[in-house]
Amino acid sequence: MINRIMTNKIIQSSMPVVAASYLGPALAPNQDATWDEAQLPLNPDEMVLKIMGQPLRRAGRFIKLVCCGALTCLKSVPPEELKDKKIGIFLATGLGNVDEILPFITQVFKHEGGFPSPNQFANSVSNAAAFFLAKVSDVKGVVLTVSQEELSFESALWLAQSYLESGEIDLALVGGCDVFTPTVTDYRDRMDLRPDNHRSMPMGEGSSWLLLGNTNGKKIGNVLSVELDYNAKTQHQLSAKVNILSECEKTADNLKWRHDQQKILLPGFRLTDIDQSFFEESGWMVEDYLPHCGIHPTASAYGLARAFLCCPSAFLLHCNYHAAGRRALVAATTI
Amino acid sequence: MSKSNIDIRGWGAVTTLGWSAKESANNLISGNVRPADFCKSSHLTNRELKAFEVSYAGNPLDKSRAMLDSALTEAFSRAGLTASEIAESCLLVGTTGGLFIRNEYEFTEIVRQNPGKESPPIACRNRGPGEVADTIATKYGINGMIMTFSMACVSSSHALVVAAQLLEQKKIRRAIVVGFDPLLNLTLQGFASLLLYDDEKCRPFCNTRSGMQIGEAAAAVILERNDSDNKRRGAYRFEGGYLFNDNKNLTSAGVDGELAGNVIGQTLTRAGVAPRDVVAIKAHGTGTRDNDLSEGRGLTKVFGDNLPPVISLKGAIGHALGAAGAVETALWLSCLEEGMLPKSFGFTQIDPELGFAPSEINIPAPDGAYLFTFFGFGGTCTSYLIIKE
Numbered sequence: 001m002i003n004r005i006m007t008n009k010i011i012q013s014s015m016p017v018v019a020a021s022y023l024g025p026a027l028a029p030n031q032d033a034t035w036d037e038a039q040l041p042l043n044p045d046e047m048v049l050k051i052m053g054q055p056l057r058r059a060g061r062f063i064k065l066v067c068c069g070a071l072t073c074l075k076s077v078p079p080e081e082l083k084d085k086k087i088g089i090f091l092a093t094g095l096g097n098v099d100e101i102l103p104f105i106t107q108v109f110k111h112e113g114g115f116p117s118p119n120q121f122a123n124s125v126s127n128a129a130a131f132f133l134a135k136v137s138d139v140k141g142v143v144l145t146v147s148q149e150e151l152s153f154e155s156a157l158w159l160a161q162s163y164l165e166s167g168e169i170d171l172a173l174v175g176g177c178d179v180f181t182p183t184v185t186d187y188r189d190r191m192d193l194r195p196d197n198h199r200s201m202p203m204g205e206g207s208s209w210l211l212l213g214n215t216n217g218k219k220i221g222n223v224l225s226v227e228l229d230y231n232a233k234t235q236h237q238l239s240a241k242v243n244i245l246s247e248c249e250k251t252a253d254n255l256k257w258r259h260d261q262q263k264i265l266l267p268g269f270r271l272t273d274i275d276q277s278f279f280e281e282s283g284w285m286v287e288d289y290l291p292h293c294g295i296h297p298t299a300s301a302y303g304l305a306r307a308f309l310c311c312p313s314a315f316l317l318h319c320n321y322h323a324a325g326r327r328a329l330v331a332a333t334t335i
Numbered sequence: 336m337s338k339s340n341i342d343i344r345g346w347g348a349v350t351t352l353g354w355s356a357k358e359s360a361n362n363l364i365s366g367n368v369r370p371a372d373f374c375k376s377s378h379l380t381n382r383e384l385k386a387f388e389v390s391y392a393g394n395p396l397d398k399s400r401a402m403l404d405s406a407l408t409e410a411f412s413r414a415g416l417t418a419s420e421i422a423e424s425c426l427l428v429g430t431t432g433g434l435f436i437r438n439e440y441e442f443t444e445i446v447r448q449n450p451g452k453e454s455p456p457i458a459c460r461n462r463g464p465g466e467v468a469d470t471i472a473t474k475y476g477i478n479g480m481i482m483t484f485s486m487a488c489v490s491s492s493h494a495l496v497v498a499a500q501l502l503e504q505k506k507i508r509r510a511i512v513v514g515f516d517p518l519l520n521l522t523l524q525g526f527a528s529l530l531l532y533d534d535e536k537c538r539p540f541c542n543t544r545s546g547m548q549i550g551e552a553a554a555a556v557i558l559e560r561n562d563s564d565n566k567r568r569g570a571y572r573f574e575g576g577y578l579f580n581d582n583k584n585l586t587s588a589g590v591d592g593e594l595a596g597n598v599i600g601q602t603l604t605r606a607g608v609a610p611r612d613v614v615a616i617k618a619h620g621t622g623t624r625d626n627d628l629s630e631g632r633g634l635t636k637v638f639g640d641n642l643p644p645v646i647s648l649k650g651a652i653g654h655a656l657g658a659a660g661a662v663e664t665a666l667w668l669s670c671l672e673e674g675m676l677p678k679s680f681g682f683t684q685i686d687p688e689l690g691f692a693p694s695e696i697n698i699p700a701p702d703g704a705y706l707f708t709f710f711g712f713g714g715t716c717t718s719y720l721i722i723k724e
Contacts, residue, residue: 089580093463093485094462094463094465095462095463096463096464096485098459098463101435101459101521102457102459104521104525105438105439105457105459105520105521106456106457108380108520108521108524109380109442109443109454109457109520110454116524116525116528117528118525118528118529118530121524121525121526121528121529122529122585122586122712124521124525125431125487125525125712125713126431126464126485126486126487126490126657127485127486127487127711127712127713127715128585128712128713130486130580130713131580131582131585131712131713131714134580134582134714135582138582139580139582140579140580140581140582141579141580142578142579142580143580143582143713143715144484144486144493144497145484145485145486146482146483146484147463147464147465147483147484147485148465148468148469148481148482148483149462149463149465149466149469152463152465155480155482158480159482159497162500162501162504162506163500165504166500166504168500181459186458186459186460189458189460190459190460190461190462190463191462192462228480228481229478229479229480229481297463322469323462323469324469324472324473326472326481
């Protein structure tokens with residue numbers, strides 16, 4: 001049984017989680033807050049001042065949210081624990097800095113080949129946000145911008161673990177960020193949401209982060225496994241997968257959770273066919289976090305980071321479905 | 336020299352020189368190279384910017400898909416991959432624009448079909464850079480892990496290095512690495528707005544250089560872990576992959592050459608290859624003042640007076656942006672198959688600040704270590720070696 005899941009599809013050793021932060025559309029770090037979809041997007045400048053101590057005048061919304069979310073996470077760790085550590089940045093995003101691309105391309109078409117703003121173009125380049133974050137957090141080396149639609153964050157998490165295992169880095173700052181861009185209808189189309197699939201749920205945005213790796217300080221949990229391409233297409237298959245993970249409890253140290261821990265299922269996108277009662281009858285609590293952050297491609301980062309901070313002594317299982325049918329599964333424990 | 340266990344099993348490419356890597360290499364070696372020209376595609380609004388444009392009779396969205404299909408089909412065929420091998424492979428894509436071309440094409444079509452009416456706001460219906468990988472995986476039935484790197488000009492070169500690392504770690508068995516970037520108004524006019532565009536010609540490392548020119552392209556390179564001690568798949572190994580992000584400057588790798596030299600030095604050290612054992616260098620060579628200074632000075636710091644032949648492909652095919660890593664690797668491999676290294680197009684005059692000329696004639700391609708370098712927006716650097724045996 002262990003061999004079956006210990007394939008190259010999942011990580012093979014657990015990752016200590018040193019810190020976490022989550023930021024949703026209400027732009028209040030580490031707080032569940034209500035927001036009104038019709039009011040989006042809220043102005044982030046006050047939050048930028050508070051977290052960064054100075055305005056980011058030339059940066060767009062995506063860059064601001066990336067930096068604020070990641071710095072909130074980093075600043076929750078005593079600086080001495082980060083001293084002399086090689087930190088890698090893994091920024092996950094589904095849509096990227098579409099907030100900069102749209103006005104730039106609008107200018108291009110509006111003026112039919114005019115001379116649009118060079119600053120706006122520079123900020124629209126896909127890895128500009130990762131550069132800004134590297135600069136404000138003084139990180140050099142491994143800085144990657146990863147995108148894979150609704151599974152972007154899980155992809156970045158998987159990759160971060162590979163880099164931690166390789167010894168290239170000591171710590172991995174892994175986050176997911178996507179920003180709301182009007183209109184709501186356009187945003188829903190971009191997310192490929194159909195009437196039977198969260199179409200009516202409020203749209204959102206967020207920037208949520210985990211700091212992974214070993215420090216001399218305390219940790220808040222462990223990421224146990226990340227599987228990017230498991231093939232459970234039905235409720236039955238997903239249940240079987242959960243059973244496999246349960247088997248691992250008995251035999252694999254690195255996939256262990258204690259019986260006094262609450263088992264929490266975090267359903268990501270497209271789990272409308274999940275039979276909630278099945279999990280509840282099996283002792284699982286189902287925690288749907290999407291109402292707290294709204295729909296955006298990297299909402300899974302929000303869901304996991306929030307669970308690390310708000311659900312102590314728990315075993316977490318996060319399931320996410322991509323529009324084309326791919327799945328990602330993350331197992332974790334909190335302390 | 337250390338030996339990696341990563342074989343290059345196959346590759347394919349579409350460039351302005353041809354609809355296959357082989358055709359592109361043959362045209363490059365024979366000097367059948369057209370300069371960048373004013374673009375014809377219906378979705379491009381500015382007709383005054385020259386670029387390297389792939390010829391195609393249909394619309395630009397269909398062309399993009401055809402380019403991807405052609406590059407992948409060539410790569411699969413060269414690798415001899417079975418359907419089940421393709422299905423179990425992992426897919427790593429490097430792209431900047433991705434399928435954003437759909438937005439540009441649809442917008443210009445709406446405007447064209449509604450003459451005299453006010454232009455609507457441009458919609459952005461694409462689902463981000465990951466849509467390219469999703470499209471490929473769905474079409475070819477790739478069930479392995481898929482991941483997209485959207486990191487400006489190092490997107491697919493980073494994807495190659497990450498793939499190599501995952502193969503070395505035995506996280507994956509085989510990686511199909513794709514680079515893809517079509518011509519977009521977004522990037523053409525973006526680089527023009529940064530004053531980085533040469534209206535006349537792309538002249539890498541030349542004293543008269545004044546900017547880059549964009550070329551559209553698609554490519555696929557298939558890397559595979561070889562667990563056999565003596566049975567290699569093909570004649571090429573991937574070695575010493577190194578990626579690095581500096582945080583000093585958003586748009587330059589630093590003209591003193593320190594950063595470029597350090598990155599190249601790391602690659603050689605990781606591969607256990609001495610500078611004297613590098614037989615030629617596939618340089619990034621964009622033709623911008625700063626990039627070529629950074630890179631050229633970095634090369635001379637590492638190689639001193641014993642600089643091997645330096646070749647930039649961008650004078651012949653343009654800068655394929657996020658696709659450049661996979662495209663230039665595939666094209667170079669096909670040149671190696673033909674036994675010749677092409678000259679570096681666009682060069683006429685030595686830059687005294689650099690003090691060297693890139694290769695001005697075709698030369699035979701011996702066995703040995705070939706160095707590849709890529710530098711991009713956001714302080715990003717990639718370097719690796721391909722060993723021809």
